[in-house]
Amino acid sequence: MRQPVGLFSSYTWARWRPDGWSLGVFAIAAFTAAPILAVVVLALTSSPDIWAHLAATVLPHYIHSTLVLMTGVGVGAFIIGTGTAWLTSAYTFPGKAVFEWALLLPMAVPAYIIAYVYTDLLDYAGPVQSVLREVMGYRNARDYSFPEIRSLGGATAMMTLVLYPYVYLLARSAFLDQSNAVLEAGRVLGCGPWRNFFTIALPMARPAIVVGVSLVMMEVLNDFGTVDFFAVQTFTAGIYDVWLNMNNPAGAAQLATAMMVFVLLLLAAERIGRKNKRFDNVRRSQPRSKTRLTGVRGIIVFAACLAPVALGFGVPVWVLGKYALRFYETSLNLSLLTSALNSLMLSGIAAFAAVALGLFMAYGVRLNGGRAIKSAARLASIGYAVPGAVLAVGVLLPLARFDNAIDAAAREYLGFSTGLLMSGTIFAVLYGFLARFMALSFGSAESGLARITPSMEGAARTLGASRWSVLRRIHIPLLRGSLLTAVLLVFVDGMKELPMTMLLRPFNFETLATFVHQYASDEMLEESSLAALGIVVAGIAPVIALSLSISGSRRQ
Amino acid sequence: MLMPMRIRHIFYKKADTAMKTTLIALSFVALQAVILAPPALADGKEVNLYSYRQAFLIQPILDRFTEQSGIRVNVVFAKKGMLERIRAEGANSPADAVLTADIGRLSDMVEAGVLAPVKSAILEQNIPARYRHPGGLWFGLTTRARVLLVSKERVKPGMVTSYEDLANPELKGKICIRSGKHLYNISLIASVIAHKGPAAAEKWLRGLKANLARKPQGNDRAQAKAVYEGVCDVGISNTYYMGKMQTNEKKPQQKKWAAAVNIVFPNQADRGTHVNISGAAVLKGSRRKAAAIKLIEFLSGDFAQKIYARQNFEYPVKPGVELHPIVKSWGAFKADTMNLARVSSYRREASKMVDKIGFNY
Numbered sequence: 001m002r003q004p005v006g007l008f009s010s011y012t013w014a015r016w017r018p019d020g021w022s023l024g025v026f027a028i029a030a031f032t033a034a035p036i037l038a039v040v041v042l043a044l045t046s047s048p049d050i051w052a053h054l055a056a057t058v059l060p061h062y063i064h065s066t067l068v069l070m071t072g073v074g075v076g077a078f079i080i081g082t083g084t085a086w087l088t089s090a091y092t093f094p095g096k097a098v099f100e101w102a103l104l105l106p107m108a109v110p111a112y113i114i115a116y117v118y119t120d121l122l123d124y125a126g127p128v129q130s131v132l133r134e135v136m137g138y139r140n141a142r143d144y145s146f147p148e149i150r151s152l153g154g155a156t157a158m159m160t161l162v163l164y165p166y167v168y169l170l171a172r173s174a175f176l177d178q179s180n181a182v183l184e185a186g187r188v189l190g191c192g193p194w195r196n197f198f199t200i201a202l203p204m205a206r207p208a209i210v211v212g213v214s215l216v217m218m219e220v221l222n223d224f225g226t227v228d229f230f231a232v233q234t235f236t237a238g239i240y241d242v243w244l245n246m247n248n249p250a251g252a253a254q255l256a257t258a259m260m261v262f263v264l265l266l267l268a269a270e271r272i273g274r275k276n277k278r279f280d281n282v283r284r285s286q287p288r289s290k291t292r293l294t295g296v297r298g299i300i301v302f303a304a305c306l307a308p309v310a311l312g313f314g315v316p317v318w319v320l321g322k323y324a325l326r327f328y329e330t331s332l333n334l335s336l337l338t339s340a341l342n343s344l345m346l347s348g349i350a351a352f353a354a355v356a357l358g359l360f361m362a363y364g365v366r367l368n369g370g371r372a373i374k375s376a377a378r379l380a381s382i383g384y385a386v387p388g389a390v391l392a393v394g395v396l397l398p399l400a401r402f403d404n405a406i407d408a409a410a411r412e413y414l415g416f417s418t419g420l421l422m423s424g425t426i427f428a429v430l431y432g433f434l435a436r437f438m439a440l441s442f443g444s445a446e447s448g449l450a451r452i453t454p455s456m457e458g459a460a461r462t463l464g465a466s467r468w469s470v471l472r473r474i475h476i477p478l479l480r481g482s483l484l485t486a487v488l489l490v491f492v493d494g495m496k497e498l499p500m501t502m503l504l505r506p507f508n509f510e511t512l513a514t515f516v517h518q519y520a521s522d523e524m525l526e527e528s529s530l531a532a533l534g535i536v537v538a539g540i541a542p543v544i545a546l547s548l549s550i551s552g553s554r555r556q
Numbered sequence: 557m558l559m560p561m562r563i564r565h566i567f568y569k570k571a572d573t574a575m576k577t578t579l580i581a582l583s584f585v586a587l588q589a590v591i592l593a594p595p596a597l598a599d600g601k602e603v604n605l606y607s608y609r610q611a612f613l614i615q616p617i618l619d620r621f622t623e624q625s626g627i628r629v630n631v632v633f634a635k636k637g638m639l640e641r642i643r644a645e646g647a648n649s650p651a652d653a654v655l656t657a658d659i660g661r662l663s664d665m666v667e668a669g670v671l672a673p674v675k676s677a678i679l680e681q682n683i684p685a686r687y688r689h690p691g692g693l694w695f696g697l698t699t700r701a702r703v704l705l706v707s708k709e710r711v712k713p714g715m716v717t718s719y720e721d722l723a724n725p726e727l728k729g730k731i732c733i734r735s736g737k738h739l740y741n742i743s744l745i746a747s748v749i750a751h752k753g754p755a756a757a758e759k760w761l762r763g764l765k766a767n768l769a770r771k772p773q774g775n776d777r778a779q780a781k782a783v784y785e786g787v788c789d790v791g792i793s794n795t796y797y798m799g800k801m802q803t804n805e806k807k808p809q810q811k812k813w814a815a816a817v818n819i820v821f822p823n824q825a826d827r828g829t830h831v832n833i834s835g836a837a838v839l840k841g842s843r844r845k846a847a848a849i850k851l852i853e854f855l856s857g858d859f860a861q862k863i864y865a866r867q868n869f870e871y872p873v874k875p876g877v878e879l880h881p882i883v884k885s886w887g888a889f890k891a892d893t894m895n896l897a898r899v900s901s902y903r904r905e906a907s908k909m910v911d912k913i914g915f916n917y
Contacts, residue, residue: 057911124785125809140786150773231735231773233916240636241737245907247664249640327806389636393644396637400644407648420648424632424641503637507604507630507650510611518610518633523775526807 021467022373025364028357029376035394035435036260036383042397043257047250050242054255058238065152066235069159069227070217072152076160077216080308081167082209086197087301089175093293099305101547104488106312107165108539110496110513112225113532114312115158116525117319119229122149150230158226161312163219166489167212170447173481174208175201177451193291206277207450210270211443215489217266218385218439221259225498229523235259236387249393256390263385264378317536323529332530335510340534343511346426346501347494350433351487357434358441358486359479363471366449377442384439388499395432395504399423424506432500437493441486448482449475488546492539512538602628603847606638607655609834614655617864621854627847642670642839652842653851657834660739662694663900665837672840674849682856682874686895687833696833696896697855698870701889702744703829705791705798705817707783716790718823719748719830723763731767732779732788736915737907740776740794740832745909746902747830750894758909765915772916777801777810784816791817794832799869799882821889828890830899834870 054062084103088096106114122128129146138144148154178201186196202209227234235255243252293301361377383391403420410418422428457470465473476483498513505514512535519528607614611633618629632651634641639661642649656662665671671693679688679695687696706716716722722731734741749757769788774781779791780801801814821829836855838848854860861872866880910916 053908053911057908057914061914061917124787125781142786231771231916241907244636245660245737245739245742246904247667248904393637393640396641396644400641400646404646404648417648420645420650423645424650499636502634503641505632507632509632514633518612521610521635523777 019368021364022368022370025361025368025373026376028361029380032357032380032383032435032438033376034398035391035432036379036386038394038397039253039260039386039390040257042250042393043253045250047248047254050246050248050251050254054238054242058233061233062235062238065232066221068152069156069232069234070220072156073159073163073220074213074217076156077164077167078209078213080160080164081212082171082202082205084164084305084308085168085172085175086201087305089172090193090197090201090290091293091301092290093298093301095302095305099309101544102309102313103168103305104165104543104547105309105540106162107169107492108495108536108543109162109313109316110225110498110532110535111159111162111219111223112229112520113320113516113525113535114162114316115155115226115229116520116523117316118154118158119149120319121315122146152230152232155226155230155232158230159220159223161308163216164308164312166215166219167209169485169489170208170212170444171205173485174205174447174451176481178204206274207447210274211447214263214267214270215384215439215443218263221263221385222387224387224389239387239390243390252390253393256386260382260385263382267378313536317533320529320533320536323526324533327526327528328530336512336515336531336534339510339512339515339531340538342509343495343513343535344538346429346433346511347491347497350430350437350494351491353430354434354437354441354490355445355483355486358438358443359445359471359476359483361438361442362445362449363467363475365446367467381439381442383435384437386436388436388497389503391436392432392500392503395428395435395500396423399428399431424504426506426509428504429501432504433490433494433497436497436500437490440489440493444482444486444489445479448479452478484546484549488542491542495535495539601626601847602630603652603844603851604630604650605632605653605655605851606642606651606839607631607633608635608638608661609633609655609657613868614864616867617855617860620860620863621851625850625854627850629851639664639668639670642841643668645841647841649839649841651839652844652848653836653838655834655836658739658743658832659696659835659896659900660743660903662689662835662837663897663903666693666897670840672838672842672845674838674845674852676849676853678853679849679856682853682861684873684875686893687835687873689897690895694835694837695852695856696835696873697852697861698834698865698868699831699873699891700794700796700834700870701821701829701831701891702740703793703795703798704820704822705780705783705793706820707789708816708818710789711818713818716820716822717825719744720760721822722767722790722792723760725763725767727767727790729767729769730789731764731792732769732782732790733764733772733792734774734776734779735772736910741792742903742906742910743832743899744792744830745906747892747894747899749902749905749909750899751827754905754909757906758913761909761915762913765913777813780813780817781810784813795819795871795883795886796869798886799880802882819886821887823892824890827894828892831871831891833873833896 051059084099087093088100088103120126132138132144132146136144182204183196183200186200191199222236223234224236224240227237236259239252239255239259242248242255358381361380365374365377386394400420400423403418403423406421407418410416422431452475457474460470460474461467496513498517501511501514502517512531515531516525516528516535519525520532525532605618611631614631618631622628638654642651642654642665645651654661654665666689673692674695675692679692683695687699688694704716704722716724716727721727736742736745745757745761748760752760769782776791776793776797777800779788779793780797782788783791798814798819801810804810823829836852838845838852842848855864856874858874858877861874861877864870865872865877869880869883871879871883
């Protein structure tokens with residue numbers, strides 16, 4: 001073997017020697033980070049100064065509401081996500097087999113749709129307030145007060161309901177990987193179930209939970225549909241305002257860059273916080289033992305798992321179904337089917353491509369822990385925190401430049417024009433998806449790899465296995481759960497994706513999300529509710545198949 | 557659990573394999589779509605449109621154009637980043653024309669230098685001068701007025717007759733409006749700046765802000781709803797929302813919202829009501845300019861003006877074209893005659909003013 005076996009020693013810049021894996025990681029990172037870098041470059045172009053005006057007026061509001069929203073949704077998703085993940089992995093109780101996958105379902109509901117649905121239910125004309133007026137004899141809105149759903153609190157609740165599954169999914173896969181022996185040791189040493197959870201299970205699942213919560217927070221940062229609908233002025237709302245109302249794309253790019261830096265700092269702070277801790281497990285040799293909960297405790301746990309599913313999935317599907325029955329003919333035509341196929345195709349390809357590239361990068365980082373390579377991988381997975389339409393501009397800038405350069409070269413040397421080869425094609429949309437969703441696949445793969453003990457691959461390498469064959473024969477089988485998780489996350493997010501598809505798509509190309517948007521953007525979701533339901537339903541099948549398959553991978 | 561161990565095991569395997577097969581199949585479909593993208597047709601056979609207006613609004617009229625002319629229209633609809641796309645694609649951009657839903661986007665494109673001047677006797681004849689760019693860079697196709705929807709029950713006729721009245725302290729807590737940052741409001745504020753100067757406009761906007769019943773939110777339709785619900789007495793809205801509510805058979809409650817309000821066309825005694833346009837322009841990089849101009853000419857003609865305007869309860873720009881009966885029922889009004897390009901030049905200032913006075917909080 002040419003390479004030293006000391007796989008995990010920290011390479012410094014001076015000692016770093018290019019090898020195939022590292023170059024591969026850099027190439028992938030450059031490819032996915034190009035749109036992000038394009039946004040940064042755009043930010044550096046001269047533009048009328050926007051900061052003085054913003055700082056003197058709305059910037060404090062933007063920062064305040066963004067931080068409140070991020071913290072609120074982050075904490076909410078953490079509590080619901082890890083709580084239900086722990087319940088379904090450490091206990092058996094009535095309905096557990098169904099909750100295992102049902103708890104994922106709210107993920108298939110786009111945040112702006114759940115916001116719309118609850119506004120319909122809870123505003124003045126909705127059933128809740130109507131009944132209230134009927135019962136109490138109020139005549140109009142001036143007679144009583146009712147909490148306003150279109151508010152920061154409302155936005156926090158809505159986003160928590162559809163985003164907690166990210167935490168649930170990652171936390172659960174970490175809990176299921178945990179060794180029985182460790183938890184039983186805790187028991188033997190006198191830890192009750194609560195203490196066992198807080199002092200052993202939860203800290204051991206930290207990398208996965210952090211990935212989940214940071215994905216949730218990045219979703220919150222990049223969201224525009226929900227906060228716009230609820231009239232909450234977040235940083236992202238500010239970015240769009242500077243861009244579109246003040247016609248200052250460079251200023252908007254500066255704001256977006258500031259937001260990315262903030263996310264990178266946050267992630268770095270978390271990494272420093274867990275420095276030198278290791279999270280790999282002794283692989284369990286026997287199936288995970290589960291405590292059976294019955295009686296009152298069973299009912300409480302049942303209710304705790306039912307509530308997020310009912311509120312985050314049951315209610316929106318019920319309301320959308322009701323609309324769809326009334327308004328089906330607007331959307332029930334051939335173009336709906338084409339849109340659905342387009343959605344499935346884009347999300348499917350993006351899911352596999354993102355996971356393949358994410359795994360490659362994560363393994364490359366594990367092989368060569370140098371700072372440069374780590375930074376490159378982090379940068380490549382920051383696209384998730386950038387508002388979609390801004391990142392879409394970041395995609396089209398380098399792509400169009402590349403296309404135009406090829407065209408110019410062809411004209412010069414070959415005497416014909418190639419036109420734009422990739423801009424405005426499905427490839428451009430897929431590229432956008434990769435730039436955006438790399439955080440999902442890289443994060444899942446990296447947190448999964450962190451749970452595999454280095455001694456296992458050390459042994460394999462000592463026995464002469466190449467790095468490819470270690471990846472293929474040891475990591476991929478062990479990571480199956482994490483990788484399927486990543487496929488699921490990217491697929492479902494792809495089904496919901498809107499701003500990238502809108503801007504980068506070819507002519508006459510619709511997905512379910514763009515179809516819904518042309519109505520929903522003018523608060524006419526009812527008209528396109530059948531397509532909206534399509535997004536949700538299309539998300540269900542893979543959610544169920546994958547979660548069965550993920551549980552299956554633990555049982556082998 | 558539900559299934560015996562062995563069967564469950566097989567089931568997981570199957571689910572897994574089935575999914576893999578499906579996804580692989582889908583990948584092939586995608587590849588084919590990329591490789592077998594339909595070849596571009598020669599000039600005169602098709603025209604490519606970048607649209608800020610939703611497909612369902614424009615598709616019917618585009619279909620009529622194709623029927624009549626044999627020219628196929630390909631559309632991409634997007635609201636954000638279209639200008640950046642046009643600029644990045646540069647001379648190789650496949651797009652020939654743009655459709656927008658307001659003057660702001662057209663002005664941005666003029667500023668960016670991506671539009672081609674068009675000289676067309678038909679367009680000049682059909683479209684009054686104030687609804688087109690002096691150099692032929694863009695053309696208005698329909699107009700909509702920004703009006704006040706006042707409660708029939710609680711507002712006496714003559715109590716609110718102008719935009720300036722909205723700042724009147726008598727209306728404290730009685731006005732509803734959508735986000736001050738929405739382009740319809742930005743355009744309205746810009747028109748006040750254009751007419752009255754920035755200082756007076758800011759004083760006015762502060763007065764309006766002080767009179768709001770609630771934080772700016774919802775779309776224009778939601779303001780009529782709020783008046784119906786008693787949240788406020790005066791809403792600010794574009795005219796076509798009234799038409800959509802008055803005729804909404806699927807959501808009959810909206811007819812009640814519309815029935816609760818009277819339309820007031822503001823400033824009839826002086827400068828006239830602020831109007832905005834939806835418009836079209838030909839792109840500089842277009843290689844099918846003749847077809848693009850043909851499309852815009854078609855949209856400005858009698859037939860299309862009637863249909864296109866009716867579709868969304870807007871006013872045709874071409875004088876003498878028959879109005880939708882509902883639109884007609886709102887009565888004739890005097891529109892602000894200031895050229896929209898000039899109004900639009902104050903948009904940035906309007907947006908900063910909204911920030912400065914904290915209008916949206």
